[in-house]
Amino acid sequence: MKINDVKSQFPIFSKKINGKHLVYLDSSNSSQKPIKVINSLDNFYKNEFSNIGRSIHSLAVNATNKFEETRMSVKNFLNANSKEEIIFTKNATESINLVAHTFGQQNINKGDEIIISELEHHSNYVPWHYLRQTKGAVIKFAPIDENGDIIIGELKKLITSKTKIIAVTHLSNVTGTIVPIKEIVEIANKKNIPVLVDGCQSAPHIKIDVKDLNCDFYAISCHKVYGPTGVGILYAKKKWLERLPPYIGGGGMISEVGKEKITYAPLPEKYEAGTMPTAEVVAFNESIKFMEAVGIENIIKHEKELTNYALEKLKKINSINIIGNPKNKAGVISFTMKGIHPHDISTIVDEEGVAIRAGHHCCQVLHQKLNLTATARASIGVYNTKEDIDVLCDSIKKCRKVFELQ
Amino acid sequence: MKINDVKSQFPIFSKKINGKHLVYLDSSNSSQKPIKVINSLDNFYKNEFSNIGRSIHSLAVNATNKFEETRMSVKNFLNANSKEEIIFTKNATESINLVAHTFGQQNINKGDEIIISELEHHSNYVPWHYLRQTKGAVIKFAPIDENGDIIIGELKKLITSKTKIIAVTHLSNVTGTIVPIKEIVEIANKKNIPVLVDGCQSAPHIKIDVKDLNCDFYAISCHKVYGPTGVGILYAKKKWLERLPPYIGGGGMISEVGKEKITYAPLPEKYEAGTMPTAEVVAFNESIKFMEAVGIENIIKHEKELTNYALEKLKKINSINIIGNPKNKAGVISFTMKGIHPHDISTIVDEEGVAIRAGHHCCQVLHQKLNLTATARASIGVYNTKEDIDVLCDSIKKCRKVFELQ
Amino acid sequence: MDLKQLYQDIILEHGKNPRNFGKCENHTNEARGHNPLCGDQVQIFLKMNKEKKVENLTFQGSGCAISIASTSIMTELVKGKSIESAKKLIELFLTMIKSSEETKFDECDEDEKTKIMSLSGVTKYPMRVKCATLAWHTLSSAIEGKKQEVNSESID
Amino acid sequence: MDLKQLYQDIILEHGKNPRNFGKCENHTNEARGHNPLCGDQVQIFLKMNKEKKVENLTFQGSGCAISIASTSIMTELVKGKSIESAKKLIELFLTMIKSSEETKFDECDEDEKTKIMSLSGVTKYPMRVKCATLAWHTLSSAIEGKKQEVNSESID
């Protein structure tokens, strides 16, 4: 698929917002969905719906097969070793909680240390905070420099014999920093410390190869990868999934249940309790196919171009301050404007059909570090174009006019 | 809506299975979806998609409003006191885990007792089993009589000063037993013991009024209530949601996050971490509207008629044994046949387009009590007809022919 | 929708030059408000005298133009009033913002009315309503001497 | 799909009258298999002699016609064979069930071939494949002296 054909695959862009064409620059929050994903949901519910795994009638067989096909596609997408390493959750937040809870239950004791970074989303902090509260663990924050890059040397210094796990984002949803995960994993591996990667922002935008990264856990939200809401993914090395206790308990994750004793199902079912987001998982296969049809190389190239174009243009606008200038920056551009609060910017550009986000983007620790309470954020998806950036810049200029700034 | 018009609302019934019309009798597993629910998903993804709560652009405002409209509909559907008492989860299994985990963390100590019944689904047993393992709690099983009714007198006897919670199903997914929840809550209330109700099977089939039941917690799976997969509901009395600690941690459920301290959001957000199944929650509003359009009284009447019709006809088939004969029975009919294993029954009737379930239906404790490993189960939904039952019975007779039984 | 309705000159002016900013001396009551969506905060300092009159009213905090202006205007309007009148004004304001109905301003003079009405554009921007009402809820909390912080997510 | 292909007479007959049912005396190896989907279980008892020959092979358990017949036929076929041949037969059987390709039965006589082939109808019923293969995996586990129970969900 040519990059110019991509936008037309997304029905929402034929819609008008406030009489204007939609300029969607909130993909870091959640992405829009291509028609094939929407049609897959429609078709599944209309013609094929059944719960999976439990019944053995024809509908259930077909549904189960399709569900497992997605698992296989995800395995290939991430280059995991086996299907057993792919667990479907409800979102990346649940994926991370699953690891924090089960890993913590087994391996965290009073005084043990967990390293995260100052870039982390609340979803990669609060679950570890629980272990601080319930287990007396200590959380250490790997600091960032003024460009928004994690200072690897400082992270290294935080490691002690008490460090039990490192949990870090692959791509910051505020600064767009692409974090050198491989380097961090190598450092951690030397001390036998497992690494969890929050891959929420990376999955839609850069090539992921968990074998090459050699990380222990990788968390993804499908709704950010051009897929339906209600599905997340946890990749974990098989040894961990075998070793850790189960998480949510209920139907489908058991082997045998008696009044005294319960044994658990093999992988991956051990971690998939209750009825899954069946239709949504089935449809997510189309999201992966879409990504593959466009080609990750093309996606990276296109988004890089747009990001550079946007940065150039934005910097020319009076009084704009771009947050972070990391070595390796993806299409997430947060900024502030002197004299205009991000909320006001968002409201004004919305009038022009431009959807951006304003606030702390679930990264309050980072905002505290930056001495800001809120920023405005334009985040790029595969469907965005230079025209979108032009409209964004014009609408930002309009903010200055509304606020009567020179 | 007239009951005769219901089936035509479900696109899947225009489909053929193995060349035959689909006779779907696996609704206890998961229900089929009416066209308006499917169209709502389609429309939301095509024209209105946005994440909720976080961004303030027009798409996000609209999505947030629609999401909250569903919450309001659910509140009314269950007759809860306020919207804050309605939490969206991924399925009923998560709803129950949420309660078991947070309630357990706060209120269960070594030797404390939890009462469940022999009817319970694994999803209302495994989460409590975790507390047995991690906290040293004791689980007591309220026994059933030979009809499949919980013996209330025996349940009463199980209560001691150490009983901390009673968790019980509203409607058995094996015997169809409708459990007298109000009576159990009254007994429990006298001793100040909270009651959790597993409402998975009741929500689509009987009238629910949590104020009248006066239970503390009520768990539902939307996919069984003619809604999309990927959404569950937890109703809980506000006092509990205020008092209990949070469950899954991450974006959206916090108030303020600092490096040392984290405070949590007010209700209901406190329990809704990460991106929600936005589109699915929005579409679930159409499921409730569908239920209301048909009318719960009509649903009950129709399903009662069908159940009686099915029981009459099935009992006439040689060597069929219906499991349970409770005082108050809903449209869940489990059975065995002498000489033919349930798996074989399911395979053979499937050839006639009949979808039933075979196995232990996630109720192994119940099956052990009944001295069975597996049963066949035909479960009725609002779209079923007498013709469906006729085809079921004919196809069961065919099993006897295939197995050359007289 | 009309941006000029939302960002009226009076709002922009108060947003840029907030009145009664800072912590007032010898305040008798104090409350804190917080909008978790954006992280914005407001602190209200109230000095009540023996006659139950608002002798002084100031605020601190950061926020968008709407929230700063709304807070600034509020302090101007409430300062010097009796607690009774202050409570009535809060109710009046919240009613105006929430309902599309005509609000009765019987007890306000023309200048007060203009100031209050300058915030009415917010009604058309549902996600911004909380920006406008946070300070008012927080004042209410300060008057009642409540300890708990006001969270914009828990107000209707 | 053809039900008569799945439920061939030989299957129904073995299903009703399973051979080698019960616990054999002095068994040297034992393994347990379990299908969590339906709760069905099988226990395999194997008596291996010094020459590594299967002197006796019996089973206990409950299950559907397919699983009982498959287990019964398996015990008939494997009894008396060397462990080496038993292993080959297991492989042959599992290959036949899983792949739609033609399977080579070079080492089987006609009667053996007929019995094995009677189970081939299962290939068209993917949800029933595990019913047919559980016993064979469990036998394999018994031969290898593994302790862990075979779970039909963890076999491909």
Ligand SMILES: Cc1ncc(COP(=O)(O)O)c(C=O)c1O
């Ligand atoms: C009685 C009962 N409880 C709980 C559940 C679990 O529901 P879910 O799988 O949607 O979490 C089910 C359905 O499988 C059920 O029938």
Ligand SMILES: Cc1ncc(COP(=O)(O)O)c(C=O)c1O
């Ligand atoms: C970096 C990062 N981590 C985690 C999350 C949480 O993802 P979700 O809300 O889908 O669970 C997000 C998105 O909000 C994110 O951007």
